[in-house]
Amino acid sequence: ELKVEQNPLFLSMQEGKNYTIYCNYSTTSDRLYWYRQDPGKSLESLFVLLSNGAVKQEGRLMASLDTKARLSTLHITAAVHDLSATYFCAVDMLWLRTSGSRLTFGEGTQLTVNP
Amino acid sequence: GAVVSQHPSRVICKSGTSVKIECRSLDFQATTMFWYRQFPKQSLMLMATSNEGSKATYEQGVEKDKFLINHASLTLSTLTVTSAHPEDSSFYICSAGVERGIRYEQYFGPGTRLTVT
Numbered sequence: 001e002l003k004v005e006q007n008p009l010f011l012s013m014q015e016g017k018n019y020t021i022y023c024n025y026s027t028t029s030d031r032l033y034w035y036r037q038d039p040g041k042s043l044e045s046l047f048v049l050l051s052n053g054a055v056k057q058e059g060r061l062m063a064s065l066d067t068k069a070r071l072s073t074l075h076i077t078a079a080v081h082d083l084s085a086t087y088f089c090a091v092d093m094l095w096l097r098t099s100g101s102r103l104t105f106g107e108g109t110q111l112t113v114n115p
Numbered sequence: 116g117a118v119v120s121q122h123p124s125r126v127i128c129k130s131g132t133s134v135k136i137e138c139r140s141l142d143f144q145a146t147t148m149f150w151y152r153q154f155p156k157q158s159l160m161l162m163a164t165s166n167e168g169s170k171a172t173y174e175q176g177v178e179k180d181k182f183l184i185n186h187a188s189l190t191l192s193t194l195t196v197t198s199a200h201p202e203d204s205s206f207y208i209c210s211a212g213v214e215r216g217i218r219y220e221q222y223f224g225p226g227t228r229l230t231v232t
Contacts, residue, residue, distance in 0.1 A: 031219070042208050042226040043159075048218060088158065092219070101147065101212050101219045105158045 002027050004091050006106035013079050014114050021074040021109045023089035031092040032072050033103070034063050036085045043088070046074075079113045086110045116142050119211045121224035128199055129232055135195045136227045138209030144189035145211030149221060150182075153206040165192055199231045 003026040013019050023032070031050055035043040047056045049065035049072060056063050060083065062075045072089055090103040118141040128134050138148060147166050151159040163184050165171035171184035181203075183195040192211075196203055206228050210221040 035223075040228075043223040045220075045223075048220070050218065090159075101149075101221055102164070103149075103159075103161065103221060105160075107158050 002029075002091060002093055002104045004089060004104050004106040006087075006089060006109050008109060009107055010110050010112075012112045012114060013076075015080055016078050018078065019076050021076070021087055021089075021111075023072040023074070023091075023106050025070050025072075025091045025104075027070075027093070029067070029070075029091045029093060032065055033090045033092065034061075034072070034074055035088045035090065037088065037108070038085050046087075076111075079111075081113045081115060084111055084113045117213075117220070117222045118142055119209065119222045119224040121207075121209055121227050123227060124225060125228045125230075127230045127232060130200055131198055133195055133197045134199055134229060135193055136207055136209075136229075138192045138194070138211070138224050140190045140211040140222070143211070143213055143222075145213055145222075146189070147212040148186055148192035149210045149212060150184060150192075150194050151208045151210070153208060153226075155206075159208060162194075196229065199229070201231045204229055204231045 005024045007022050034046040047063040052067040054065045060077045065072045086108045088108045089106045093102050120139045122137045150162045153159045162177045163171045163173045165184050165186040167186050167189045173179045186192045206226050208226045209224045212221045
């Protein structure tokens, strides 16, 4: 059974600081996703990482994937209050070709950026 | 593009009644639709996967007779929570999946908050 673990689960940081969220998974995967969820809202797609060594950046967020280590990171640079949210990684085991996808989510990291 | 809607966004029902939640892909046809449940402060758990015109595949531990899924077209899937109980209160999120080259994308709906009293 695929397991996806994030750490930390709770992160409180000051504006302007840098930090990294880690996502470890237990078996070989095709794809890895990062999502953002604001309170009471659904998921917003941030990144899709498709291959070993993939790195993607959007604004103050940068995601990377190391398939050999079964590890993805989400790095936050110079955090601002607007980044406060819960961040989920999700690993996609290509389950059946006809279905195309089966996402297993990490527990989520609740990020609070303090002024 | 790739917008998924859910209706209703919030519903309150009495214990023992049934509730239907609709999930629609508005500007694309989805090969597969997925239903997730999220309890407060927890992660998303996949409940079931459905393809248009065929029976849904349920995850282990999810009662198929309680959570009825109908996938009538490539743009519409419905989840009916039958004989709802307070423990069914949760945030239900659907997603619609489509292959885009080597990528497979799931586009998530805005969610439906169900409260059973």
